[in-house]
Amino acid sequence: MATSSAEQVLEGLDPNQKVAAQSLVGPTVILAGAGTGKTRTITHRIAYGIATGHFAANRVLALTYTNRAAGELRARLRQLGVGAVSVRTFHAAALAQLEYFWPQLVGVPAPSILDSKAKLIGQVAKAMSINLDQAALRDLASEIEWRKYSMLSMEEYALLADSRAQVAGLSFAKNLEIQQGYEQEKIRIQRLDWEDVLILTLGLLKAEPRALSHVQSQYRFFTVDEYQDISPLQHALLDQWLGSHAELCVVGDPNQTIYSFTGASSEFLRSFPDRFPGATVVDLITNYRSSKQIVAFANRLTSDSALGGDLEAAGGAGTAPTIDSFDSTIAQAKAVAKAINEAIQAGVPRSDIAVLYRINSQSEELERSLDDLGIAYQLRGGERFFARPEIRTAVQLIRAEALSPSGKPLDHAVSDIVRSLGWQQQRPTQQGAVASKWEALNALLSMVDELPEGSGIKEFALELADRAHSQHEPTQEAVTLSTIHAAKGLEWPMVFIIGLNEGYLPITYAKTDAAIQEEKRLLYVGITRAKAQLRLSFVNQDKGRDRSVSRFIALLQSGLAQ
Numbered sequence: 001m002a003t004s005s006a007e008q009v010l011e012g013l014d015p016n017q018k019v020a021a022q023s024l025v026g027p028t029v030i031l032a033g034a035g036t037g038k039t040r041t042i043t044h045r046i047a048y049g050i051a052t053g054h055f056a057a058n059r060v061l062a063l064t065y066t067n068r069a070a071g072e073l074r075a076r077l078r079q080l081g082v083g084a085v086s087v088r089t090f091h092a093a094a095l096a097q098l099e100y101f102w103p104q105l106v107g108v109p110a111p112s113i114l115d116s117k118a119k120l121i122g123q124v125a126k127a128m129s130i131n132l133d134q135a136a137l138r139d140l141a142s143e144i145e146w147r148k149y150s151m152l153s154m155e156e157y158a159l160l161a162d163s164r165a166q167v168a169g170l171s172f173a174k175n176l177e178i179q180q181g182y183e184q185e186k187i188r189i190q191r192l193d194w195e196d197v198l199i200l201t202l203g204l205l206k207a208e209p210r211a212l213s214h215v216q217s218q219y220r221f222f223t224v225d226e227y228q229d230i231s232p233l234q235h236a237l238l239d240q241w242l243g244s245h246a247e248l249c250v251v252g253d254p255n256q257t258i259y260s261f262t263g264a265s266s267e268f269l270r271s272f273p274d275r276f277p278g279a280t281v282v283d284l285i286t287n288y289r290s291s292k293q294i295v296a297f298a299n300r301l302t303s304d305s306a307l308g309g310d311l312e313a314a315g316g317a318g319t320a321p322t323i324d325s326f327d328s329t330i331a332q333a334k335a336v337a338k339a340i341n342e343a344i345q346a347g348v349p350r351s352d353i354a355v356l357y358r359i360n361s362q363s364e365e366l367e368r369s370l371d372d373l374g375i376a377y378q379l380r381g382g383e384r385f386f387a388r389p390e391i392r393t394a395v396q397l398i399r400a401e402a403l404s405p406s407g408k409p410l411d412h413a414v415s416d417i418v419r420s421l422g423w424q425q426q427r428p429t430q431q432g433a434v435a436s437k438w439e440a441l442n443a444l445l446s447m448v449d450e451l452p453e454g455s456g457i458k459e460f461a462l463e464l465a466d467r468a469h470s471q472h473e474p475t476q477e478a479v480t481l482s483t484i485h486a487a488k489g490l491e492w493p494m495v496f497i498i499g500l501n502e503g504y505l506p507i508t509y510a511k512t513d514a515a516i517q518e519e520k521r522l523l524y525v526g527i528t529r530a531k532a533q534l535r536l537s538f539v540n541q542d543k544g545r546d547r548s549v550s551r552f553i554a555l556l557q558s559g560l561a562q
Contacts, residue, residue: 006051009044009080013037020282021045023249024054027276029227029269030251033311034298034528035289035491038251039076042223045249047080049221057084061219063238064089065229069489071467073225075450086219090234091194094201101204101211114191117141124181128174136168142261143167144179148195149231149263154180165509198233205240216243226489227252227272231263246276255302258485258522260514287311287528289491291318294527294534300555301524311528321527321534323553328541329365329499336496337369339535340479343494350376354480354492356526358504363481366498370479376435380482386468388440390421395464397421402461411448413457418445427477443474484526495530497523500538502548523552 010018017037020030021044032038046062049055062077062085064070073087088096095113102110114120118137121144125132132140143164147157157179161172168175186193192200205212222242224230227250230238242248250272257266273279287295295313302310326332340353355366363379370377385391397417406413423441428434447467451459467473480492499505506519527534536556538549 006048009048009051013041013044014286016282016284016286017041017044019280020284021048023280023282024049024052025247027246027272027279028249028282029272029276029279030249030282030284031253031269032251032284033253033287034256034525035287035295035311036284037288038253038284039072039225041284042225042249042251043073043076043080046077046085046223047082050082050085055221057082058086059218059220060085060223061093061221061241062087062223062225063093064225066489067092068473069225072489074466090237091197094197094237097211097215098197098201098204101208101214105204105208105211111190111192113197114186114193117144117193120185120191121178121182124185125178128177128181130170130174130178132168136170139168140170140175140178143175144182144193145195146261146263147179148199149233151232151236154183165511195233198237202233202237202240205237212240212243215241216245220245221247222249224248224250225252226256228254228257228266228269229259229264230268231265233263235268248276255521256488256525258488258518258525260518285310285312286314288314289531290528291315291532293318293320294530294532297321297534297556298524298527300558301520301527301552318532321530321536321556323500323556324535324537325549326537326539329362329539329543332498332537332539333365333369336366336498336535336537337373337375339496340370340375341373344375348494349477350479351475351477352493353496354482354487354490354494354529355496355498356482356484356487356529357497357499358484358507358522360483362499362504366481376439376478377481378439378476378478380480380486385440385443385473385476386464388437390437391440391444394418394421394441394444395461395468398457398464399461402458405457408457410451410456410460414445414448414460418442439476439478443476447474484522487529488525491529491531493531494533495526495535497526497534497536500536500550500553501542502550505550505552520552520555523550 010021013021014037017040020028020041024045030038030041032041042062046055046060050057050060062073064073064087067089070087070089070092074083077083077085077087099110102108118134118141121140122132122137154176158176164172166172170178186196205215219241222238224238229252250269252266252269254266254269257264273281290298290313292313292315295311299310324335326335336355343353344350355363357363367377386395394417397420398414401413401417408416418441421441423438423445428438447463448460451463484497505523506516510516510519538553539547541547
């Protein structure tokens with residue numbers, strides 16, 4: 001690519017983003033605060049590296065932690081004309097290597113992945129005459145993940161009996177017995193869990209120099225998104241992939257470290273310059289997402305910021321955040337639903353509104369209140385978009401059209417397909433399943449506008465296949481209900497955060513100072529999802545029990561006057 005074309009890649013980046021994008025040699029760490037354009041920066045950095053000849057596209061590996069994030073990165077890179085770059089989650093990259101090398105070294109295909117960790121844990125526990133509900137099974141599965149991501153053997157884990165919090169109401173001895181039984185049962189049925197994929201790939205690369213040489217020659221230039229979320233296990237694997245090279249760019253925000261319970265550690269991000277002397281360090285602190293008042297509000301929670309300073313808002317003042325109290329969770333749900341309805345009546349699109357909370361069960365009363373007002377909503381973590389029957393049928397018809405194109409323009413072809421499945425231009429007045437089906441088909445149709453100009457039905461079919469595989473789902477015209485954890489990386493013009501009470505945020509089991517700090521960071525993540533309007537609330541009673549206001553409210557109150 002010509003130099004002028006390479007320079008065009010940098011157009012639109014701010015000075016600090018441009019410094020990061022031009023840092024193409026050696027290790028680079030980008031400390032990117034919320035809303036500062038980290039995805040834009042790293043995708044333009046990769047595109048600029050390829051345009052200038054510093055990177056070979058087929059030797060670049062960009063690593064993420066979720067399929068959705070990987071799908072977003074792929075889409076951004078395609079828009080920049082560098083679709084040949086490999087973008088994978090850590091698990092997907094490791095699995096590809098395991099499935100490639102295992103047959104060569106062992107002579108049989110690699111074991112398949114468990115459908116459900118919780119299901120197998122339940123079977124093991126039942127064989128021990130221990131009955132566990134779904135919440136307990138999830139807690140045990142999380143504990144297993146923490147142990148493995150922390151690279152602890154069963155013997156090393158057993159030494160933590162006095163320091164680990166009780167899991168699923170079990171004694172540590174019973175917890176340990178179930179975990180041992182789980183590992184033995186996996187071996188018996190020849191199945192792996194996702195952590196095993198990382199562990200076995202790491203072991204294979206350490207034990208087989210030929211395999212390691214193959215991988216290190218395949219990938220030379222690494223980018224790691226959300227580096228504050230990396231675990232010791234993932235980091236050990238990254239070190240193997242990197243080898244003696246230092247062509248590594250990492251991006252993250254210590255203020256958004258909210259996955260310590262899975263073994264993630266921001267220490268790798270914080271200590272990056274120590275481990276890579278001479279590394280380029282770039283601070284991104286200009287927030288392009290939120291109003292000045294929301295940014296000032298969020299800064300109240302980051303007194304120990306590891307960035308180069310507090311976030312600075314590029315936008316205008318906007319509306320001051322509010323903090324409301326309600327007598328009960330029912331009153332809170334009704335008030336929030338009413339406020340959402342008023343916003344919609346005033347012209348705010350439903351997809352511009354989100355309600356966030358700490359745990360899934362907090363959405364129940366809100367769902368009922370929204371249903372009462374006929375307001376469409378989508379639950380993050382609910383039914384998968386590409387698993388819906390009407391979407392499966394639509395995708396099949398689009399694939400068939402791609403195999404034998406009719407010659408229609410893309411928008412006409414897709415419009416005809418969704419109309420054949422019941423879509424019409426006007427949203428139906430009915431609620432429930434009818435409205436939900438229309439919203440899903442409408443979201444599919446809207447994805448046509450996201451493709452590069454000149455794309456045809458074949459390109460759209462490939463885009464759908466890629467997005468279905470990566471769980472990169474479209475935005476539907478509905479209010480989003482989500483836990484704060486699931487909302488990370490997303491944004492909305494109007495955000496409600498409900499249930500700011502002791503026991504929810506911070507959560508009951510957050511006892512240590514480190515755990516409380518993580519809960520504070522979680523609230524920071526929630527606040528920085530909001531672009532223009534932010535409304536927080538707490539209740540005085542929950543199911544007949546008195547509830548204390550969250551200790552974090554006091555930190556925020558002084559920011560209301562700004």
